[in-house]
Amino acid sequence: MATAYYNNDVNEAILQNKTIAVVGYGSQGHAHAQNLRDSGSNVIIGLRPGKSWNKAEEDGFNVYTVQEATKHADVIMILLPDELQPVVYENEIKPELTSGKALAFAHGFNIHFSQIQPPSDIDVFMAAPKGPGHIVRRTYEDGSGVPGLFAVYQDASGTAREVALAYSKQNGAGRAGIIETSFQEETETDLFGEQAVLCGGTSALVKAGFETLVEAGYQPEVAYFECLHELKLIVDLMYEGGLEGMRHSISDTAQWGDFQAGPRVITEDTKDSMRDILEDIQSGRFAKSWIIENQANRPEFNATNARESEHQIEQVGRELREMMPFAKNKGGVERAKN
Ligand SMILES: NC(=O)C1=CN([C@@H]2O[C@H](COP(=O)(O)OP(=O)(O)OC[C@H]3O[C@@H](n4cnc5c(N)ncnc54)[C@H](OP(=O)(O)O)[C@@H]3O)[C@@H](O)[C@H]2O)C=CC1
Numbered sequence: 001m002a003t004a005y006y007n008n009d010v011n012e013a014i015l016q017n018k019t020i021a022v023v024g025y026g027s028q029g030h031a032h033a034q035n036l037r038d039s040g041s042n043v044i045i046g047l048r049p050g051k052s053w054n055k056a057e058e059d060g061f062n063v064y065t066v067q068e069a070t071k072h073a074d075v076i077m078i079l080l081p082d083e084l085q086p087v088v089y090e091n092e093i094k095p096e097l098t099s100g101k102a103l104a105f106a107h108g109f110n111i112h113f114s115q116i117q118p119p120s121d122i123d124v125f126m127a128a129p130k131g132p133g134h135i136v137r138r139t140y141e142d143g144s145g146v147p148g149l150f151a152v153y154q155d156a157s158g159t160a161r162e163v164a165l166a167y168s169k170q171n172g173a174g175r176a177g178i179i180e181t182s183f184q185e186e187t188e189t190d191l192f193g194e195q196a197v198l199c200g201g202t203s204a205l206v207k208a209g210f211e212t213l214v215e216a217g218y219q220p221e222v223a224y225f226e227c228l229h230e231l232k233l234i235v236d237l238m239y240e241g242g243l244e245g246m247r248h249s250i251s252d253t254a255q256w257g258d259f260q261a262g263p264r265v266i267t268e269d270t271k272d273s274m275r276d277i278l279e280d281i282q283s284g285r286f287a288k289s290w291i292i293e294n295q296a297n298r299p300e301f302n303a304t305n306a307r308e309s310e311h312q313i314e315q316v317g318r319e320l321r322e323m324m325p326f327a328k329n330k331g332g333v334e335r336a337k338n
């Protein structure tokens with residue numbers, strides 16, 4: 001079994017006299033910055049002027065350009081969108097990356113696919129929460145945490161591993177478990193997870209279920225509750241107790257239906273598709289297509305995004321959530337509207 005490190009296993013003193021620059025103040029950036037500050041670290045923010053800059057200042061941080069922040073910091077955590085990291089790195093980070101500094105990531109894409117090639121006299125590590133940034137912050141505040149992975153790509157100082165673990169602990173991951181990985185494993189599994197299961201697979205499953213019910217003449221509102229809203233409640237049970245915990249709480253009728261229908265929905269063909277998706281990731285084909293899509297200013301990404309937001313499930317959901325204030329205005333919602 002993999003070793004999981006918890007708060008008592010990790011000595012965070014190594015961060016005591018270091019300045020940490022969190023570059024980017026979006027989903028992950030605001031969470032890392034606030035969690036590490038609340039854990040006692042000296043955190044500054046690197047940004048361009050704009051919305052995030054104002055937000056970070058409102059939250060009480062000293063905000064600098066990315067280049068200035070890199071210059072002042074010992075640890076530079078890059079929390080920019082993956083597709084923007086290489087150009088910001090070349091223009092603003094690399095010129096200030098003097099020997100002895102550490103460059104950090106929350107996802108291995110740019111190192112693993114060689115879009116960023118750091119000099120050999122710095123440390124390069126990853127501290128990757130296994131969850132969305134807004135939940136990383138929310139769980140830190142409520143005393144729990146999101147599990148994390150850490151990896152060392154380059155250890156020029158001899159202390160990169162210790163720093164990566166301390167960073168992960170200060171971000172709240174030591175409450176839930178921190179596991180060592182490699183940049184390759186984190187990159188490939190993270191991309192696979194979000195594509196096949198967590199985001200792509202789940203969105204497609206929810207939409208297909210909703211469409212099946214609506215096309216059969218059922219009310220869209222009932223279909224929304226059944227196929228989207230209730231998913232969270234069922235997944236909460238899985239989160240707490242695995243599949244068996246969920247099955248303990250549902251009716252025996254539902255459990256029999258689960259056993260009978262599940263394999264009819266997710267078939268061997270579906271698993272073949274999953275293997276194809278994994279192969280696209282491992283071979284670099286997915287990364288290449290994402291890089292090309294960005295170079296072309298995202299024509300397919302933008303068109304799909306616009307089409308998806310007009311789907312009937314989204315329209316119905318917006319109306320129904322108006323009546324559920326407890327389900328609204330949590331982290332992530334504002335971002336989804338932009
Ligand atoms: N989202 C998540 O929960 C997870 C993300 N990750 C990884 O974390 C990293 C960050 O992703 P995420 O948090 O989603 O990113 P977001 O898109 O939420 O945030 C991006 C931030 O970068 C800033 N930014 C964009 N362009 C520039 C620029 N040219 N110069 C300076 N600042 C800029 C934005 O500011 P502005 O307001 O100016 O646009 C914003 O603050 C990625 O590597 C991702 O894979 C890992 C685990 C989960």
Ligand SMILES: CC[C@](O)(C(C)=O)C(=O)O
Nearest residue numbers: 130131132133190194198
């Ligand atoms: C599941 C999506 C994710 O990998 C994440 C929140 O962990 C991401 O890249 O945002």
Ligand SMILES: [Mg+2]
Nearest residue numbers: 130131190194
């Ligand atoms: Mg992820």
Ligand SMILES: [Mg+2]
Nearest residue numbers: 107190191194
């Ligand atoms: Mg990801």
